[in-house]
Amino acid sequence: MKIKPYIPNDTSLAYSVGVTLDRFIKKKQDDFPFASGELSQLLRDIALAAKIVNRETNRAGLANIGGAFGHTNVQGEEQQKLDVIANIRFTRALTKGGEVCAIVSEEDDEVIDLQNSSGKYVVAIDPLDGSSNIDVNISIGTIFSIYRRVTPVGSPIQLEDIMQPGNQQVAAGYVLYGSSTMLVYTTGCGVNGFTYEQSLGEFFLSHPDMKAPLSGNIYSINEGVSNTFSQGLSDYITYCKSKNYSARYIGSLVADFHRNLLKGGIYIYPETKKNPKGKLRLLYEANALAFIAEQAGADATDGIQRILDIQPTSLHQRTPLYIGSKSMVDEALSFISKKSSVQENH
Numbered sequence: 001m002k003i004k005p006y007i008p009n010d011t012s013l014a015y016s017v018g019v020t021l022d023r024f025i026k027k028k029q030d031d032f033p034f035a036s037g038e039l040s041q042l043l044r045d046i047a048l049a050a051k052i053v054n055r056e057t058n059r060a061g062l063a064n065i066g067g068a069f070g071h072t073n074v075q076g077e078e079q080q081k082l083d084v085i086a087n088i089r090f091t092r093a094l095t096k097g098g099e100v101c102a103i104v105s106e107e108d109d110e111v112i113d114l115q116n117s118s119g120k121y122v123v124a125i126d127p128l129d130g131s132s133n134i135d136v137n138i139s140i141g142t143i144f145s146i147y148r149r150v151t152p153v154g155s156p157i158q159l160e161d162i163m164q165p166g167n168q169q170v171a172a173g174y175v176l177y178g179s180s181t182m183l184v185y186t187t188g189c190g191v192n193g194f195t196y197e198q199s200l201g202e203f204f205l206s207h208p209d210m211k212a213p214l215s216g217n218i219y220s221i222n223e224g225v226s227n228t229f230s231q232g233l234s235d236y237i238t239y240c241k242s243k244n245y246s247a248r249y250i251g252s253l254v255a256d257f258h259r260n261l262l263k264g265g266i267y268i269y270p271e272t273k274k275n276p277k278g279k280l281r282l283l284y285e286a287n288a289l290a291f292i293a294e295q296a297g298a299d300a301t302d303g304i305q306r307i308l309d310i311q312p313t314s315l316h317q318r319t320p321l322y323i324g325s326k327s328m329v330d331e332a333l334s335f336i337s338k339k340s341s342v343q344e345n346h
């Protein structure tokens, strides 16, 4: 019996499809000899729910799942049907996956206790980000943060399991439902992006080891509320214009963040009259993107401190957010801190 070693056949007849998310997760897990596979399974559960939500977003217009759901969430925002559908899909996948003990969701007033005595992880999630763009076919997303619970597995969920600062995240990421669907995540060892190949039902590694440019020329801010900006921030926007930076604002945090992460830029959602503490939520929007940003060499602050060092005090608390290329965040901070110190002295 003849045995021959396998020699990879790189013929263009059968080009390599690339590394699937599953294989990538498995390989990363092998890098950690003591890894038990639970986090890997949790990431796979999130990917599965993302595929289902991707299918729903693609056919939102056809399947009567566009439009308002007719209920207001704890933020006082009118829920869209797709907000509710995405929330159900992710909660169900995380429950069935068996690795999670509690979920904090934008769409649920309270912590969801999964009564899973073996669940090690807590997930904070924005099931559908950019809800105002659902019905107009503009990119939307999902944002997630993963923490290890701090109280013993099997014991009742405690506040300290939930109210952990962002620097305690063990993983975080987002899904972007755009012209293509991508899943981008970090476990604290760099950032990797995967593109969804619909016909194969698989995410493939398309953006290995993502690094944000240190500077850029894109600024993303809703200038529609500029009359409530601090003087320092107004001066910074004037400065951006004087530098001929491009103004780009999609109104979907995930999409604006993703573009700036790839091209270099800054996204700002400041304190405004309507949202004196900013609009975006710390636990399931800012923390996840701040972890990704820092892992890709970018920065994230609330204008005063590192987002990841903020100690949460309430589930749906909001925070101002300045996130993006390092030198641009530094620039913005130099403007806002200068003015606020001037105002303080006067």
Ligand SMILES: O=P(O)(O)OC[C@H]1O[C@](O)(COP(=O)(O)O)[C@@H](O)[C@@H]1O
Residues within 6 Å of the ligand: 077, 106, 126, 128, 129, 130, 131, 132, 222, 251, 252, 253, 254, 279
């Ligand atoms: O319309 P505004 O005030 O500019 O706010 C847009 C921001 O609000 C959000 O839609 C808030 O997120 P949700 O859609 O998850 O509630 C962000 O995605 C976006 O960046």
Ligand SMILES: [Mg+2]
Residues within 6 Å of the ligand: 126, 128, 129, 130, 253, 285
């Ligand atoms: Mg959101």
Ligand SMILES: [Mg+2]
Residues within 6 Å of the ligand: 083, 106, 126, 127, 128, 129, 130, 131
């Ligand atoms: Mg949302």
